Amino acid sequence: MALRKALRAADAGLGRDYGKLWTSSACSTFGDGIYLTALLLMAAGLTRDPVLLSTVSVAGTLPGLLFALPGGALADRVDRRRIMWVTDAVRFGFVALVAAAVATDRLTIGLLAAVSFALATGEILYTTASQSIVPQIVSRAPERLQRANSRLVSAQILLRDFVGRPLGGALYGVVAWLPPALNALSFGLASALIASVPSRPTAIATARTGLLADLREGMRWLWRHRLLRTLAFAVCIDNFAFMLWNSVLVLMLQDRFGLGGFGFGVMTACLGIGGIVGSLGVSWVSRRAGIAATMMGAMVLEGLATVVVGLTSERVVAGAMLFAVGAAAIGWNVVTVSLRQSLVPAGLQGRVNGTYRLVALAGAPAGAALGGLIGTWQGLRAPFLWSAAVVLLCALMAARVVNRRSVAEAEADVEEDAHLDAT
Structure with missing residues (x-):
C-alpha cells in the first residue's frame, strides 16, 4: 500500500x-x-x-x-x-x-x-x-x-x-x-x-541491418538535422568551457577565499541548488519566453556568471554566481533533452541520443586538461575568463541557428511526419 x-x-x-x-x-x-x-x-x-x-x-x-x-x-x-x-x-x-x-x-x-x-x-x-x-x-x-x-x-x-x-x-x-x-x-x-x-x-526492427549500418543511420540523421546538430556541438563547446574552470575551482576557492573542505562543500552546493531551481523552473520560463530564447538565455547567463566568479573577491558573490551557473546549465539540459526527445523519431531515439552524447562528452576531457595548464601559466582567474569568452562566443554563433523560427520549423516537420504516418 x-x-x-x-x-x-x-x-x-x-x-x-x-x-x-x-x-x-x-x-x-x-x-x-x-x-x-x-x-x-x-x-x-x-x-x-x-x-x-x-x-x-x-x-x-x-x-x-x-x-x-x-x-x-x-x-x-x-x-x-x-x-x-x-x-x-x-x-x-x-x-x-x-x-x-x-x-x-x-x-x-x-x-x-x-x-x-x-x-x-x-x-x-x-x-x-x-x-x-x-x-x-x-x-x-x-x-x-x-x-x-x-x-x-x-x-x-x-x-x-x-x-x-x-x-x-x-x-x-x-x-x-x-x-x-x-x-x-x-x-x-x-x-x-x-x-x-x-x-x-x-518502433522499427533493425535486426536485418548490421551494427555499423545502424550507427551510420543515427549519425547521418543527427548531422542532417541542422538544429540538433548545432545544439550537439554547442553543448560540446559548453562542456569544454565548463571543465576549463571546474578543474581548478577547488584551488581558486582555497587560494582566494581561504576555504577549507566545508567551505568548498558549501560553494559546490550552490551549484547543485541552482541546478535544482533551474530544473524545476525552466518549464515556466520556456512557456513564456519560448524554447529557443530559454536555451540561448541560459548560455548567456552561464557565461556572464562565470566572468563574475573569476573576478570577484567576495564569497557571497561567488556563491550566488555559482548558483546562477548551476541553474543555467541544468535548465539548458532539461530543455535540450526534451526538445531532442520530441524531434527524433521513436525508432532512432537510441542512436541519435548516443551520437549526441558522444559529441557532448568529447569536449570535457580537453577542457579539464587545458584548464589546468592555463591556470598554471596565467593564474587561477584565467580559466574562468577564457571559459566565459568561449561560452558567450558559442551562444552568439549558435543563435544564428537556434531561434524561434528554427524550433517552430522542426516541430512542424514532426507534426507533418506524424500526419503522413497516420494516413
Missing part, C-alpha cells in the same frame, strides 16, 4: 509507468551518491599515489567515449526497459562485490578501477535507454517531456549530491562496507521497479 501511494505521488500526472521510472531513478541515484563519496575514501585508504588514484577516475570516464554509440544502437534494437533493468541488476552484482571485498579486507585499487569502469559502462547504457524511453512513456508533447525531465533531474541532484554524498561519508566512517552494500540494494530495487513496467518495443 505504501509503495502504491509513493508511485502515485511520483507520477506527477504523467502516468503510473512514469512514477515507476522516477522512483527507480531516485533509488539508484541515491545509492550512487552514497557510493561515490565512499569510493574516494576507499581509494585514498588504499594508496596516496596520485597516479594510482587517478586510474579510478580515468576508468570511470572511458566508457562515455567507448560505448555511447554502441549503447545508442542497442537501445534501438532491444526493449529499452529490458536494457535498464538488466543494467541495474548487473551493477548490483559489481557493487556487491566491492562490499564483500571491503568486508573481507580484500579490496584493491585494481578492483575499484575495474568496478568504476563497469558502473560507468552501465550508466551509459542505462541513461541512453532511459532518455529514449521517456517519450514512449509520457508522449512526445514538449510540455510533458519538460515536466518529466525536470522532475527526474531535480531528484537526481537532490538525492545524489545533497543526501547521498554526505550520508556516504558518514556511513563509511562507521562501517566501511555499508555504503557499497546500500548502493547494491538501491540498484536491486531500481531493477525490480523498471522490470515491472510493461514492455515497449522499439
